[in-house]
Amino acid sequence: MKVLIVSTLVYGLVQSATLMLTALGFSLTFGLSGVANFAHGGLYLLSGFLAWGLVNRLGFTFPLAAAATVLLVALLGAAVYRLVLRPVRGIVLSEVISTFALGVALVEGFRWRGFTTYDFSLPPLWPGEVEIAGVSLDMQRLGIVGAGLVLPLALWAFTHHTRVGLALRGMAQDESTALAMGIDSDWAATLSLSLGAALSAVAAVLLLPLGIISINTGYEVLLVALAVTVLGGLESTAGMMLGSLLIGFAVVITGNFVGPHLSEVVYLGALVLVLGLKPSGLLGRSKEIEERV
Amino acid sequence: MSREQAGPRPKARRERIDRGVKARSDDVSVLASPRDLAWLLLPRILPLAALFAFPLLGRLTGSYWQAVMINTLVIALLALSWELLASVGLISLGQSFFFGIGGYLAGVLDTQLKVGPLVGIALATPLGAALATVLLLPLLRLRGIYFGLITFALPLLLMRLVETTGALGGTEGMSGLTALPNRTVELYLLIAALLATVAGFRRLSASDRGLVLHALRDNDRAVLAAGFSLPWLRTQAVFWAALPASFAGAFVTHRYQFVGMPAFAIEYSTLPLTSAVVGGTGSFFGAVVGAFLLVPLSELLRGFGSLRVVAYSLVLLGFTLGLPEGIFRFAARKYAQRERVVPLGEGPKCPPPS
């Protein structure tokens, strides 16, 4: 029993960190530029296959491949803004549809080209295992928890203490004032999309080594990102982290003490509960319409 | 800027003017000319006639194309539903939510109450719409983007729920449900539903209430200032939009005598969305035209597997960025207007700067 409780704590943290990393890119892009990037899942999948290709076709070592992937996908994110989002900037309908179409095209494109076999596996960045109070945990998962703590802190420092980060935050708070201060809106949006894409690549190279790359991850990732972000509140990164903690532990507790077959329903249950009680999310600052004025 | 800096004066400009026949047929005098009358009426009558005649041409078309037509009409209903929601500012990325609820409700009515397919569909439509609306109520207070996010996630999560709890048939679904009388009845039922939806929605949009609903999308503060309750208005819009989608779900359940997790499939969300965008957002006819173009085309690509999905998501992307007005608007515009090049003369004489 004691082992079960320790296991719940440990793997609950792992699950929360996993969810948080998955959602971080999406949440950040939305928070900084107001764009719901529905291509998030497609970019995640692309990062995985890209890293695999760099390792297995070009002979890179995995850390090098991971870094290169993050860089390349960041550039791709910028390209996505310039080519797909800028023509329809401001028209929410078209923004959502175009990123959604891009995401589907990416995922199904991979499926069509036959990336469905079982040999797409990425090596872990940190091999080996450790033992924590009788529960054995692999180093990769430990690294994931570490990244889950370090990355949000780094991002917080970036957006609060660097010029570029402050400019992005300013743009998110009040676009007209930011423009008046000389911050270019296009540049800010490009950067925020690029950053969001880079974060989804980071999540991919950290999380995909836990198993093998499967095409359906493209949709799963988007679903998780949505659930966690909406739960925490769309504009709040702290809310997103809180949301991932809640859902992460809920999933593992359900799995350990009730039955794993119910663990996927937890997402739905959590969403329903939060939306019923506090529709704008746990820490959402989005006021309800009547209060907006 | 001085004359020299502005660059050379263009020799001509493009303009759009109404075609002669359009100008002539804009008032009652069109009744005097059979040709102009034909120009006016044929685009409206021919498709309707073809639609009504189609079920009777069964031997010519074969059962495969009849099945394609049924699919097309189902997607057209979902696209119309999407269009109404979009005209109110709610972007739905999960039409399959409404579809699935209607479908499962029809399945439950059939297995529990055994009322027969026609009564079952008639009941499942309003009940399904009401249920879907109630489930979405908490979202209607929030910004439009929440609606999009949650409608994307809801069908996928409901699919998980059914799979995990094994309720409503679980992974196997409910099969062996009562079939509709015959193919002809099925087709006419769908056609009637389509026409009723198009007529109803256009009526709604043209009415005073419709004006307020459109204002929700354009300037919701004005609506607020006028004393309307935004959530209540949105609730009404969601209910009306959910009706044809719920009908489609109930219909498909009886058509294939089966309802299961695939009722929440992502294809029932992406196809109507693509149809509406291809046909042209902002127009109900556009949604229907888009469906009639897209579904048979995607059917022809069926042999290509997943390429089909890639193809129509790229089509969606292309149309969103390149032709936002959609095919229907474009075609309608070309039908009624033409472009011509007008030569420009010398222009006003400006005194030289002193």
Add this chain to the structure above:
Amino acid sequence: MRTSGVLAAVCALIVAGASAAAEGDLTLGVPTALGTIEGQDSLRSAQLAAQEINAAGGVEVGGKKRRLEIVSIDTREAEAGIPVFDALAAMEKLIAEKKPVAIVVGAFRSEVLLSAMDMIAKVKIPYLCTIGMSPDFEKKIAGDYEKYKYNFRLGLSAPYLVGNLGRMLEFVKKKHGADKVYFVHQDVAWAKGTVGGLSKAMAAGGWKVVGSDAYPTGARDFSPSLTKAKAAAAQVLVPVFDMPESGVLVKQVRSMKLPALVAGFISPAAPATAWATFSGEIDGLVNFLFEPGSIPLATPRSQHFTDAYAKAYGEATRAKLSGHGPGPSYDAVFVLADAIRRAGNTQAEAVVAALEKTDAEGAIGKIVFNKTHQVIYGEDPKQAAVSLAFQWRAGKRRLVYPESVAEGALELPGK
């Protein structure tokens, strides 16, 4: 105008699609989930068989020899979002346009298979299924023979899988004294049925079932089961999974240091390339091949299939052969060709009668159908078709079951 251009293109495509295949050829239809490995491998195996038959002159039909042509369509039924009728529409399109004389490989998912049987009952052409495993297939044929007699199955069925798994684990119990088993399976019909049947049989055989967990398709964390299995000191872990995400289970077993023997069916761990994919972490894992193909039997026919496949498609493709589908799909084409030859024509009634009398040697072993049109599986390739189990050892797959073909004894991990 754009619209008229689109309409013209649509008309052209319709006309092009309507034109049929070359005259004089016998067409075999393959409507299946071509987006999956099993589907692709099965299609390639069927095509290989057709090539070999054509190279020998073709199928003999009443004195004349006719070429075989394989046409396929992707039903996409393996994707969760595809409704049954969508998959069936693909099959209907194939049948309507290409007018095949029979269908091989067939449906993937149980619901699609069972509904396809109804369509076949209307269309009345032979249907040789090699992938779908539902036991309801046989039940339907038994329930209404005249209506469903056109359906045959060469692939392994779920009841046989349960029997094989049970017998193999009995051997583990006898030799190594294991008696505590933990089941982990995918929350889908065939896996649930398999584990249900197996846990009943094993409990009756003296095993203690210390746990049984179902995971929804797409689950990526198996720590609940592994923690509990470790705590309960289970000696055997039986996974039954057909989803790529089960690769996580394979890796987690190693990282959580579970000392149990892992014996069951995990699709990513079946092909020859799995050792490289998992960087050797699957040492000691016992996996089932539903039918021979990826690993051949020691019979000439079976070896020929594997060699010919490598020759036709390359060694790399052969190394990725999945454990379910290729063997029986290859055999199905030959079985059908032989039945047509014996019937003397391609009329469905005659071919069905001839199929029932099949007694052939195939890549999967001896092919004989039982009364409900299912190939009989057993332990001796000279008497029945055989389902194989192997254990990963030092980069190689060593056959450990059935005893008639075993290359070595099943070893517990850590020994």
